[in-house]
Amino acid sequence: MAFLRSIRPDEDFEVVHGPTLTLRQPVVADYTTWAELRALSRAHLTPWEPTWSQDDLSRAMYRRRLRAYAKDVHNDVSYPYFIFENATGALIGGVTLSNIRRGSAQTASLGYWMGAPYAGRGHMREAVRLLLPMSFNALRLHRIEAATMLKNFASMRVLEAAGFQREGLARSYLKINGRWEDHLLYARLAEGQVSSVPEQGG
Secondary structure (H helix, E strand, O other): HHHHHHHHOOOOOEEEEEEOOEOOOOOOOHHHHHHHHHHHHHHHHHHHHOOOOOOOHHHHHHHHHHHHHHHHHHHHEEEEEEEOOOOOEEEEEEEEEEEEEEOOOEEEEEEEEOOOOHOOOOHHHHHHHHHHHHHHOOOOOOEEEEEEEEEOOOHHHHHHHOOOOOEEEEEEEEOOOEEEEEEEEEEOOOOHHHHHOOOOOO
């Protein structure tokens, strides 16, 4: 337990506030809005995600996810967040730090999704920027990794705008929508001013 306490955040990590967005860990009461948004966005999301199970949007599956999330947070291996608009309170997407490795690595993987009605408005750029200071400060990570499919140009722009650098190609890296897909690998290090990342093309 002493080791667990040594790696858990020193500050609140359940809610991250930003100028126009708030990141909050999922709760039971989010189920209906989450399921509706995911169902509405199925065609938009499935080309970029692992194959959905038949009961993917069921209440029972959502509760199982919450139990898994709670266990992962307790064990300091994953931190999932839903993204909400401050002006409307609407749930618009999600962002997750997963596969956290401590010891000499201090590294995590970044993943995210955006509901179809909110895509292309710059929300994910803000959400990722919002998550970085918490990741490097509260969670004391050194490196955040991300991977994107070769044709997911919107995701590339999100990462590059947040200061991630392209590091290489991973062949057949993840099974997406039933197929093993090549991915471009990106990473962002803790060095530098996280709050003032310059805009980049991509």
